Amino acid sequence: MLKWFLRILYAFIVVIVGIMVLNEGFANKRLTYLEENAQTHFDENNMDSYLPEYNVAAERYRYVEQPLYNAVSNDLRFGFEFSIYHTQVAVKDGSANVLVFILHNLDINEPPLNEEEFDKNNNLVRIRVSMQFENGLYQQDYNLDGNIMPLPSPYAMDVAIPMEIQVVENGEEGKSFKVNEGITGKLEEVKFELIDSTLYENEPKRTIFAVFKSNDTVEEKYLVHEELIKDTVITTDHNNETVELTNTLTSKLFNGTIERFDVEYLYDEDNPDITIGISDLSKLNSYNSIVVKYVSIFLIIAIIITYLLFFLNPTIKYFKNKKAKNIDRIIKEADQKKTIFTDE
Structure with missing residues (x-):
């Protein structure tokens, strides 16, 4: 019984x-496709070419080509773009809505604390x-x-993989964000922080350089573009302590x-401002x-492994038995010859 259980x-x-x-x-198949077909476009900040290839790698069958939200920083120290796209992936009962958050066109000109280590x-x-x-x-x-750099690994992957969040039905509460396996409500804040570990790896220098606080009064449903400005903002640091930052993007x-990103209707409307991309x-x-x-x-x-665990011993026993039979046969043949010789 134990043998069969094992x-x-x-x-x-x-x-x-x-x-x-x-x-x-x-996963490796999709990652390889992304590296070979999309990464060059990302490095060149060509989102029009990057997004179609990314959606192929991520197996998104259709998507809105324009970003629902696009923010640009022209700051000389911290230049970047932050874009949010809407995509759809096919599932058993229809399609699932996935938001893709892309940080791109990086132009960070903050000298490291230790340039030699950098x-x-x-x-x-x-x-x-x-x-x-x-x-x-x-x-x-x-x-x-x-x-992307897997937390808390010091190594980066060779490809840009955006952050993704699903927009899902949540019973009587309607639509919600789904992050990994958790269901959550409003995205209250997005924060960008530069972490410099070149001098003290265990106590890095941290600089919060951009804060996006949710402004619920913004009524635009899609295609929002803005250039970030510098202002005073209250947020929390890595110790979850409240801090007031000045001159921050x-x-x-x-x-x-969630209402801002619940835009599945865009795929069914004839909207001159929207282009729907279909992935090959x-x-x-x-x-x-x-x-x-x-x-x-x-x-x-x-x-x-299966052979070693379950068939090696039977194989050894088989050859041992075969060898033993051969020895017995040889002994019997020798005895027979000896008997014949004695009779003669």
Whole structure:
């Protein structure tokens, strides 16, 4: 009974690991496509070319080509653009709405505390984007090239991957934001912070250089563009302590309410201001060999482990028995020859 239980448990583990490997293969397939087809456009700040390729990699079948919100900083120290796009992904019961937050066109001219260490590892200076929702905080780090940095890893990936948030139905409460597995309400604040670890890695210098507080009075439903201005703003630091910042880039037109981004109707309206992009997801087919490679390696390893666990001992016993039978046969043949010789 125990033997069969262990066999079933082993089969279950193999299936689970197989699913994980398959998902990793699909993720690597999309990441490779993004690196080879979209990253150059991102580096050139060509969002018109980057967004279609990103949506193919992310398997978004359609999207609004214009950003719902676009903020530009022309500051000489902290230059950047911050854009929010609306995309849709196909699901079993229709489509899901996903907001894509892109930090791009970075032009950060703040000298590092230790230029020698920065030259050795430019990931010691990072930009942290913090999104404060009603029910939680969502953060992501980027290096100065705009490529994602997994928290709290000191290394950056080789590609720009935007932050994403879903807009979902939430029962009687209507629409809500979905961040990872949590449901949350209004996006109250977005904050950009420069973190310099070139001098003291455990106690980096932190500079909040842009704050987007939700202005619920902004009534524009889509395609809001603004140039950020410098002003005094009250926010919280990394210790969650209230601070008053002066001469900080701020927004006047950012509206973080769910109603502001609940714009699924744009796909069905004939609106001269809106262009709907359709993704050619068949482009991903040429990258299926990556998934095949992952699955093949997994199958080879699984077959070897399965053989070692369940078939090695029977194989050894088989050859031992075969060898023993051969020895017995040789002994019998020798005895027979000896008997014949004695009779003669």
